[in-house]
Amino acid sequence: MKKKQTLSVLVSVVAVSMLVVPARTDDAKPATIALIKSTITADAIRADVAELSSDEMGGRFFRSPFAEKAAKWVQARFELIGLAPGAASDSYRQAIDQNPESGPNMIAAYPGIGEGFIIVSSHYDHLRPKRTGEDKIFNGADDNASGVAATLAVARAIKACTKAGDGVGCTIIFIAFNGEEAGLLGSSAYAKSPTVPLGQIRGVFNMDMISRGPPREIFIDGGKVGAPVVAALKKANESIGLKLRLDEHPDWLDRSDQGPFLAKKVPAVLFSVEDHEDYHQVSDEVEKIDASLAAEVAQLVALTAINMSREPFTPRAEFIKAVKAAEPAKAAEPAKAAEPIQTESTKPLPTIP
Numbered sequence: 261m262k263k264k265q266t267l268s269v270l271v272s273v274v275a276v277s278m279l280v281v282p283a284r285t286d287d288a289k290p291a292t293i294a295l296i297k298s299t300i301t302a303d304a305i306r307a308d309v310a311e312l313s314s315d316e317m318g319g320r321f322f323r324s325p326f327a328e329k330a331a332k333w334v335q336a337r338f339e340l341i342g343l344a345p346g347a348a349s350d351s352y353r354q355a356i357d358q359n360p361e362s363g364p365n366m367i368a369a370y371p372g373i374g375e376g377f378i379i380v381s382s383h384y385d386h387l388r389p390k391r392t393g394e395d396k397i398f399n400g401a402d403d404n405a406s407g408v409a410a411t412l413a414v415a416r417a418i419k420a421c422t423k424a425g426d427g428v429g430c431t432i433i434f435i436a437f438n439g440e441e442a443g444l445l446g447s448s449a450y451a452k453s454p455t456v457p458l459g460q461i462r463g464v465f466n467m468d469m470i471s472r473g474p475p476r477e478i479f480i481d482g483g484k485v486g487a488p489v490v491a492a493l494k495k496a497n498e499s500i501g502l503k504l505r506l507d508e509h510p511d512w513l514d515r516s517d518q519g520p521f522l523a524k525k526v527p528a529v530l531f532s533v534e535d536h537e538d539y540h541q542v543s544d545e546v547e548k549i550d551a552s553l554a555a556e557v558a559q560l561v562a563l564t565a566i567n568m569s570r571e572p573f574t575p576r577a578e579f580i581k582a583v584k585a586a587e588p589a590k591a592a593e594p595a596k597a598a599e600p601i602q603t604e605s606t607k608p609l610p611t612i613p
Contacts, residue, residue: 287567292426293499299417300558302551308337308409309471309554310546312384313401320400322356322385322439322446327363330384334366334408334436341415343368346433346455356439356449365446366436367455370418374429376573377456378565379464379528380414381447382407383440383517387540401546403539407467407531408436410558414465417562429570430462437517440468447517451524458521459576462568463489464528466518470557471549473533477503478557481512482529485522489529489568496564502556525576531557 288296311317312333318326335352346367347354353364363385386400399405415434421427433456439445451458463486470478482490490506497504509532513519518528538544 288563289426292421293563295420295424296417296559296562299420300413300555302555305409305413305554306551308412309401309405309549312405312408313399313546315397319389319398320384320386321388322442323362327385327438331363331366334384337412338368342419343370343415343434356446363438365438365450368434370432372428372430372569374569376430376460376462377433378430378462378569379433379435380411380561381435381437381466381517382411383437384408385438385441387441395542398542399545401544401549402472403469403544406471406549406554410467410470410554413558414562421566428566432565440517444517444519447520451520458524458526461526462573464518464521464526465561466516466528467531468516469532471554472536473553479505479509479532480529481507481509483510483513485525486527486529488527492564492568496567497560500556500560502560
């Protein structure tokens with residue numbers, strides 16, 4: 261995304277936010293915590309997982325008509341919740357590569373007036389159908405319809421809390437990435453062309469497989485870079501009561517969509533469960549998920565995002581450096597010709613089976 265597009269989206273979100281959310285510095289009230297718990301329910305999670313992982317979605321392979329169908333489903337949910345377009349001023353869609361058959365990242369925003377941004381994310385793609393067998397469709401209920409359903413649930417809860425007068429401080433960005441299963445294509449594309457400056461991102465909450473673990477237990481991994489988000493989660497969990505398995509899987513840090521953010525030194529964490537017998541099998545279906553676990557993870561994310569959005573925040577050094585570099589030359593100096601923006605070289609796409 262070009263710089264002018266990025267800045268126009270940022271300005272429009274902030275302008276809207278000034279009319280919506282009062283600035284706050286305190287944590288969510290007990291009544292707000294109760295509202296989050298009543299808004300994010302297992303039944304709502306299960307219903308969204310059932311739709312997104314249905315046979316009609318065809319497995320949601322990232323480069324197929326089914327990815328596009330899933331993307332449209334996500335957009336319809338964003339619109340129903342009342343989220344603003346987050347990829348451009350009038351669009352939820354961000355291309356992940358130059359292939360027109362690849363589904364886009366789906367990006368929405370809920371405005372706040374505080375400094376910085378928080379990202380709540382998941383990936384909506386899964387696997388290409390099998391060529392043989394009675395059951396050919398990889399439904400991907402846990403991987404990762406569960407994360408997408410939780411992302412939508414967090415958005416609904418944040419809107420409900422704001423309507424009740426105890427909402428977010430900074431803007432919350434909701435992203436359903438595509439191409440995770442093909443090598444983190446969507447999140448890598450976002451990290452290279454972010455819709456907001458990476459240095460202004462307070463934290464990333466990425467949910468990928470959150471509904472097939474032991475009851476009330478979730479793994480959270482962020483390593484050293486993700487430590488600020490983990491600290492905020494531990495504090496908020498005093499009101500949720502999950503068993504948090506913290507930083508036990510450093511091998512997971514680059515295995516899902518938090519990876520490209522961590523590589524850019526953006527505080528990010530992964531919520532996940534251990535691989536199970538239905539991981540990447542056609543048997544990963546909605547009947548086997550623990551919707552209560554997914555709902556509780558979403559409750560924790562919503563509460564932590566609200567609390568974290570109100571904390572004092574200073575943009576990180578790389579953002580400040582970028583702003584200074586973009587300042588116009590002094591009037592007494594002759595204007596310099598604009599230099600072309602340098603971008604990272606594009607890595608070849610992985611071979612798709």
